[in-house]
Amino acid sequence: MSDAATLRRILRRIDRRGYKAYRDVEGVYTVGDFTLFIDRVQSDPFAPPSKIRLRVSKEKARLPEDLMRKGVRRMALSDFIARKVREGIGRLPGARRGSGKSGKLFIDAGGQEVLERTAVVLTEEWVEARMEVGLPAAGRTILADEAEELLLKDLIEAGRYGLMFDSAREREARNFVYCVENQEFIRSKLPERRLVAFVADGSILPRKSGASDLPMDQERAVPFVSPPELRVEFELPNPISSEGEPRNRITGMGLPEGVTLIVGGGFHGKSTLLKAIERGVYPHIPGDGREYVVTCPHAVKIRAEDGRRVEKVDISPFIGRLPGGISTGEFSTDDASGSTSQAANIMEALEVGARVFLLDEDTSATNFMIRDARMQALVSKKDEPITPFIDRVRELYEEFGVSSVIVMGGSGDYFDVADTVLMMREYVPLDVTKKAKEIAASIVTKRKIERTEPMGPPAPRIPLPESVRASRGKREVKIDVKAVDLIRFGYETIDLRHVEQLVDMSQT
DSSP: OEEHHHHHHHHHHHTTSBGGGGGGGOEEEEETTEEEEEEEOOSSTTSSOEEEEEEEEHHHHTOOGGGGOTTHHHHHHHHHHHHHHHHHHHTSOOOOOBSTTTTOEEOOOOSSBOOOOSSEEEOSSEEEEEEEEOOOEETTEEOHHHHHHIIIIIHHHHHHHHHOOOHHHHHHHHHHHHHHHHHHHHHHHTTTTTEEEEEETTOOOSEEETTEEEEOOTTTSOOOOOOGGGEEEEEEEEEEEETTEEEEEEEEEEEESSEEEEEESTTSSHHHHHHHHHHTTSOBOTTSSOTTEEEOTTEEEEOOOTTOOEEEEOOTTTBOOBTTTBOOTTEEESSOOHHHHHHHHHHHHHHTTOOEEEEEGGGSOHHHHOOOHHHHHHSOGGGOOBOOGGGTHHHHHHHHOOEEEEEOSSOGGGGGTOSEEEEEETTEEEEOHHHHHHHHHHSOOOOOOOOOSOOOOOOOOOOOGGGOOOOBTTBSOOEEEEETTEEEETTEEEEOTTOTTOOOTTTO
């Protein structure tokens, strides 16, 4: 292992040389309290940044032992530290240090959700931050002085800020870790309460804008208030503060298993509630507003996805034989319609173990969700291959144990199949189940149930390795993640824009 003086000498020796000479700095160096690993140097200043790690012993970092326990606490503490390293990077002078990505420091620290990631690694002996750095250059000429300042000053300052704890940082870390642990505790208790989701009283569900995942200003937002009929209480393992008074109990709405409808007028908060439940499969950071919106981890957002590729999926429970005698038992297409894509999404979700479906009429195919009595009278069943979701939703729950939460403002036919009906009125949920059932009994629909045969279990499928090729040109494997919703896989482009529960490029 070398020291900081050795790294300085190497940098001075390669100063003003071609960029590839930077590879001489690859290695391990002791820099004060830290160990610096320069694992891979980029090929030029415009290429993907260099990979580095900064490590410090647990004793020097003064990390609280109880927060390092394996499991949820360690995951949450790692996430917290990554955010603090990023904050430390943000405090550095923002002067540009050359061409391309020169001078840039980056750590994968995420957004509003708390995810298990490898940006920070905690062991019984040390804590390590894994980062990317753009080594400085003018064009492709090495700038050694700037590199020295970046690696031996700025990087160490950011590391000290993010990795070293004092009493104030420990309090902040505890609040963060306890909040995440509370969320995961609630998640673990949902099955025994026969709930699919929990939304805490006082939650701030709306976001600042359609382009932002930050919470709406509290002055504008309406805090969530659970309907008395669905209010439940959890006793938490860690205290939370409420107007300065710590408490271990939290109340909110428990969404029961079964079929739940969310109804109400336009712009009254139906989709906002569903979106929060959809994202509730992840824990959230303190202050997000949704940190106590907790959903079954096997909940999947289902939507239509016109134009998607489908490969040998049995969609026959929803789509029967197509015109021309085309079977749907092993359905394949390069350009699925709204209804066939939504059917495929459901069957694929069942294959991988989904326990809750989340659907919004705004992003669903109308003919997949409902076929009313008048349309049934005009277009006979023999001419309609689609079995609408309304005729399978009870079967999904009663035979397969899969619950559904559906935003449905346009069809009262769903009252007949719902266990729970919520109405959003000016962003406040009301339990209107009893009234909806009374309406269903007094205004009898004349639509016929179009389910002809019971659903069978989803067919087990194994992808064939030879059907997946990631090669491009001379590269045997070439995979690039371009965005949260876009992957270049060999010569193929994988479009994930309709996989709505992806929240971070690191997941992609």
